[in-house]
Amino acid sequence: MINEELQAYLAGKFSNAEVKPGKQYLEILVQAADLHETAVQLKGVPELSFDYLICLTGVDYPESMQIVYHLESVKHRHMVVLKVNTADRVDPKVDTVSDVWQTAKYHEREVYDLLGVKFNHHTDLRRLFLDDDYGFPLRKDFKDEVRIVER
């Protein structure tokens, strides 16, 4: 499906979500509550079949944490960017998608490690790179007097 068709299809499919063409790829912004269901649909519906999760990451915006999923369909070769904003910035919580795409298991651990986003129902949510008592370094308000030199 080319982008316009895909956009129309997605807009019809996910009425609660906001579908808009981004700078490069189509973007869907979903409510945090709908995330898991949307993920299942994106992978499961044969016309979409977004089975390859390229990249999962989080961005610390001033109001909320945003989790960004770059998805591709191996069969149809179309791409979409799924986004979800957490309700709370300080103690963000999102449903896990690691049961939909297995690779998300470790990508989510990375996001938890660096941004402190907790993924509900994640089977093994531990820190990946850093010590347990280290802060969440990719947050904008992270301070480390010893290791980070401000210029």
Place this chain on the structure above:
Amino acid sequence: MSETKEIIITSDKIHTDEYLVNMGPQHPSTHGVLRLLVRLEGEMVHNIQPHVGYIHSGIEKMCEAISYPQVIHLTDRMDYLSAHMNNEAVALCIENALQVEVPERVKYIRTIMDELSRLASHQLWWCVMGMDLGALTTFFYGLRDREHILDIFEETCGARMTLNYSVPGGVMFDIHPNFQKRVKEFIKEFRKKLPEYDQLLTGNVIFQERTNDIGYLSLEDAIAWGVTGPSGRGSGFSCDVRKHQPYSAYPLVQFEEKLATKGDTFTRYRLRMEEMYESLHIIEQLIDNIPEGDYAVKMKGVVKLPEGEFYQRVETARGEFGVYIVSDGKKNPYRVKFRSPGFSNLFALNKMAAGHKIADLVAIMSTLDLVIPDIDR
């Protein structure tokens, strides 16, 4: 020894308790500081849990404090074997965001450099693969041939591994006058050496026995775990970004995306070997036709990206590399995320190696071609 003490004998088989072995962080075959917590029963591997982060250097955080052209030199330090591809990914991402069209010459140079890096990386992978399986001589043969590529890099870019050659809008320097001659000499020589690689290792009956029919990865698993590069293509996962979202001069050249369906260790090995021939083929098409022109477009002194999010995928030697830049319009990026191929590939290891022997674990790990800074970033 306490974990191995208890032996329970049942009627049909002797059952020994499982025990844990830490492979790494300092272990010869983890190629760096990767720690695998391996659950073994005798020689059999039951479960592998990778522990990463020993050389996590916080490159993503560092990127938030420096300007866009400066980000590129940090990407050298992630996957140091495909440094140029990483550089190019960031450069392409910035160019896309700024809507800058680079000259044809730059595209050609970048593509040749990409393929040379890929060759160098695969050569190192080949020799390390042999070393992991106990054939130490391959290590030196691979390094011997890789030296020629590194010399080419050094002559043109000024460095052997941390190239920092792509800059936003082009490349750092024009190619050296000797560049074309040297690349052609190298191709001629390496085409003679590649069959030797096959005779020494690929055809060897011990090597075949060691790699055939172990470490199966199905297509579904490859996609679900995001295993890309030759490792994913060995399972039939068509994931070559050069084909699907071509960049630089890749739309202009003829090449094949090598695919296989068997998905075992030998298939992954064979695909990488074939990719070397393919890379030589790509370079041969481009090296004589580098168009004249500028080697970089003039960029502003301070590069500022428009507000928004940009994603660029490239194919490195290990698989798909992605750069995700969030810009708030300032001269520093707001957030940079590197999607590294090694990260996704590593965590499929448990899927592939569980149920095999320790020796197989080493073989499987070396066909994944892990580079630890690429995983830890």
Place this chain on the structure above:
Amino acid sequence: MNALFQYISTVFKGVGTLLTGMKITGKYVFTPWNNVTQQYPENRDTLKMFDRFRGEVIMTHNENNEHLCTGCGICEINCPNGSIEIISKMELTEEGKKKRAIDQHIYHLGMCTLCNLCIKACPTGAIVMGQNFEHAVWDRSKLTKVLNQPGSKIAQGVKE
């Protein structure tokens, strides 16, 4: 019988592949003049690095002990690691006007990643990459260098 034949052919094929491998290594062991080892400290005199090799940042001086650096600080801004510090001073020009000039161009080699961004940014071409690669020192403080030579001054006609 077929199985027996297969068994024998496996043995012969296996031994054949092993001999092929031994042929390759044997070819190299009996041609020791093709060895690739370079004996480094011995070949120091003949060892020449490539022109573009990035060994360290140096500032070129001409025979009158003059350099091209105006002390503009662009290299300092462009350095990603903060390995360059520019200490400038005010000088009186011949016309009697005050003009900024370089006092000390401090370069921390220990922090430098040799990324070439400072050299690319330098508007006057005052700093270049040197080919020296033997940087080992006994004391870390020796890695901090002052690039402009003592008593040197800016060459005539160099403008910011």
Place this chain on the structure above:
Amino acid sequence: MGFNIYDFSGMTHNMHLWFLERMSPTATTIVEWTIIGVSYMLFVALFGLFLVYAERKVCAAFQQRLGPMRVGYWGLLQTIADFIKLLMKELIMPKSADKFLYNLAPFIVMIATFLAMAVLPFAKGLQTLDFDIGIFYVTAVSSVGVIGILIAGWSSNNKYSLIGAMRSGAQILSYELSVSLSLVTIIILAGSMQLSVVVESQRDAWFIFKGHIPALIAFVIFLIAGTAETNRGPFDLAEAESELTAGFHTEYSGIKFAFFFLAEYINMFIVAAMATTVFLGGWMPLHFGSFESFNVVMDFIPPLVWFFMKVLGVIFLIMWFKWTFPRLRVDQILTLEWKYLLPINLINILLMSLVVLTKFHL
């Protein structure tokens, strides 16, 4: 004391008489034991050092390198420097290791090596023990070393060591069979297990030429199995650097490690010496039936030189294996033995018996 480089039996006999003239028979025996013991120790130390140097140079040549070049002329003193380093190194022992066994293991390995060396005929008359059952004795004592390896692996309380030791146990026990059977093939041909007789009966032609194809097959099998028995690549599973870091000697340092290291090289020498003695005519010069002039020239070269030339040739071959092939997996190593080497060996013995029965050999 008449000194004859072609026959040492006169010299040793004269030496014996010379001692007897001057002291009691008991004292003579003790003095002779001491001389023999010291000379064996010297030989093991010096030849071991030489083999380590040779291995490094040969390996370098295979890999298009130069190898050690810094210490001494062309790195000749490198292994001596290494040895001094190992001597001065601190002996580290894991806290929870079994102290007695941990210290005992290197000696067992070393003792097994010395035991096997006792019967090797270096030249005519230069052989310490000349048993009737020399070949049998070598195969018996050469497998004592595995006990040392097993003890080392178990007592150092390290999982890598234990895995390595277990692998080595399984491997050596299996390959012992092939070594013995391939030697049996030649025993059939020679009609004796006494090493001096075996060498003597190769005066006109070496067994590898005499025994036609069965002897050649037996030689190849002996080389493979012998390599496996010395734990060398491609059968170095017990050490398996890329899998088990260093296998059974992971926890050993200093001189104890040097013992294992030295024993490995001397074992390689023993395998090569056995191959030489049994298949390649020992210290006998190369003779071709009727080329009289050629045979005379060959006779002129002393037996000791012949012996070491052959031994070094075989050692070079074993090194060639190591630096070419990848390592086998533990199940494949057993497959190779039980499914390939053993059946081939048995058939080979049958063939050899037929050859001997029909007097087909030369």
